[in-house]
Amino acid sequence: MYLKRLSLLNYKNFEARELQFDAKINCLVGPNGVGKTNVLDAIYHLAFGKSYFNPVTTQNIRHGEEYFVIEGSFEKENRQETIVCSFKKGTKKVVKRNGKIYDRISEHIGQVPLVIVSPADRDLIVEGSDTRRKFLDGVISQADKAYLQDVLDYQQLISQRNALLKYFAANHTFDRASLEVYDLQLGPLGQRIHARRKAFMEAFSPIFSAQYRAISGGDEPVSLRYESQLHEAPLEDLLKSGLDKDRMLQYTTQGVHKDDLGMEIEGHPIKKFGSQGQQKSFLIALKFAQFQFMKARLEGTPLLLLDDVFDKLDEHRVAHIVSLVNQELFGQIFISDTHAERTENIVREIHQTYAFIAL
Numbered sequence: 585m586y587l588k589r590l591s592l593l594n595y596k597n598f599e600a601r602e603l604q605f606d607a608k609i610n611c612l613v614g615p616n617g618v619g620k621t622n623v624l625d626a627i628y629h630l631a632f633g634k635s636y637f638n639p640v641t642t643q644n645i646r647h648g649e650e651y652f653v654i655e656g657s658f659e660k661e662n663r664q665e666t667i668v669c670s671f672k673k674g675t676k677k678v679v680k681r682n683g684k685i686y687d688r689i690s691e692h693i694g695q696v697p698l699v700i701v702s703p704a705d706r707d708l709i710v711e712g713s714d715t716r717r718k719f720l721d722g723v724i725s726q727a728d729k730a731y732l733q734d735v736l737d738y739q740q741l742i743s744q745r746n747a748l749l750k751y752f753a754a755n756h757t758f759d760r761a762s763l764e765v766y767d768l769q770l771g772p773l774g775q776r777i778h779a780r781r782k783a784f785m786e787a788f789s790p791i792f793s794a795q796y797r798a799i800s801g802g803d804e805p806v807s808l809r810y811e812s813q814l815h816e817a818p819l820e821d822l823l824k825s826g827l828d829k830d831r832m833l834q835y836t837t838q839g840v841h842k843d844d845l846g847m848e849i850e851g852h853p854i855k856k857f858g859s860q861g862q863q864k865s866f867l868i869a870l871k872f873a874q875f876q877f878m879k880a881r882l883e884g885t886p887l888l889l890l891d892d893v894f895d896k897l898d899e900h901r902v903a904h905i906v907s908l909v910n911q912e913l914f915g916q917i918f919i920s921d922t923h924a925e926r927t928e929n930i931v932r933e934i935h936q937t938y939a940f941i942a943l
């Protein structure tokens with residue numbers, strides 16, 4: 585599947601714009617602030633029905649306007665497919681595929697498989713564990729909808745359990761039996777999520793390490809480790825042993841909602857000890873591994889969006905990325921860069937057809 589044409593109306597800084605794309609490599613070049621990232625975000629919108637960068641939908645409408653429309657024409661196995669994502673202030677967002685409106689936007693997820701690599705990914709390293717769990721859940725649930733439902737059910741039960749703990753504290757009361765109603769459901773659900781995450785990470789970690797080696801030239805060892813309280817004991821036992829603490833703090837302190845991904849370079853946390861280039865390489869490796877994992881499990885090759893990916897990387901790492909991109913693994917790629925000349929030199933090394941789009 586590849587995107588042939590994109591049409592934007594009142595989307596961020598674009599009033600009305602039409603863009604045609606190559607089936608392989610597309611370079612979006614231009615100075616800062618011209619809208620390169622916004623084009624990538626519009627493509628992301630067509631895949632996920634939302635922005636990667638700004639979750640406040642009204643802020644994606646061009647200043648002073650009332651609505652936006654993003655329309656993409658894709659070619660999928662010699663058939664034409666049109667996806668439209670539109671939003672008008674005060675109404676619900678609409679996603680249409682070949683003229684048919686989705687009841688729920690989540691039904692659309694997976695129709696346009698896509699991986700984005702962007703400087704905003706740094707949040708995965710520097711922000712709290714919820715960012716990393718979201719990434720983990722996002723990759724697993726692309727190929728496993730039952731897992732996604734488990735995670736949603738689990739989150740709902742945890743917030744109900746937390747509300748009950750707060751109620752007990754506010755009313756100086758306690759009823760073990762009503763808490764156990766939640767614990768009985770959370771136990772098996774938590775075990776299932778833990779088992780799925782563990783199995784996923786066992787398959788994913790070696791793919792990630794291989795990608796990092798390929799990008800860095802094998803210079804330094806890195807690790808991506810699944811951390812969970814459930815490695816030590818079943819959730820049912822953890823909920824029992826943590827009860828006094830939970831009552832005191834008025835929330836559930838143990839469970840898979842506390843899981844994390846340990847990210848290390850040469851045995852030390854990459855957040856504190858990785859250089860900017862090493863952190864960037866780590867994140868690109870993470871996303872390339874996600875790409876490889878998705879491609880093996882989904883129909884069709886995902887689109888790859890590379891936002892400002894070459895900045896801060898030395899020439900060896902850039903060359904390694906180029907040779908990775910040269911592999912059969914990838915399909916259509918979008919590259920945004922401020923340096924037209926650098927991009928042109930890079931793209932010439934990639935033996936694929938390409939389009940240069942100056943914004």
Ligand SMILES: Nc1ncnc2c1ncn2[C@@H]1O[C@H](COP(=O)(O)OP(=O)(O)OP(=O)(O)O)[C@@H](O)[C@H]1O
Nearest residue numbers: 596597616617618619620621622643644645646647
């Ligand atoms: N809702 C909006 N309405 C109008 N303009 C907007 C809106 N949201 C963002 N912009 C504008 O979009 C521009 C930023 O676009 P974008 O981030 O795509 O730039 P870029 O070409 O990727 O730049 P850089 O090279 O700095 O990464 C800014 O000028 C910003 O003011």
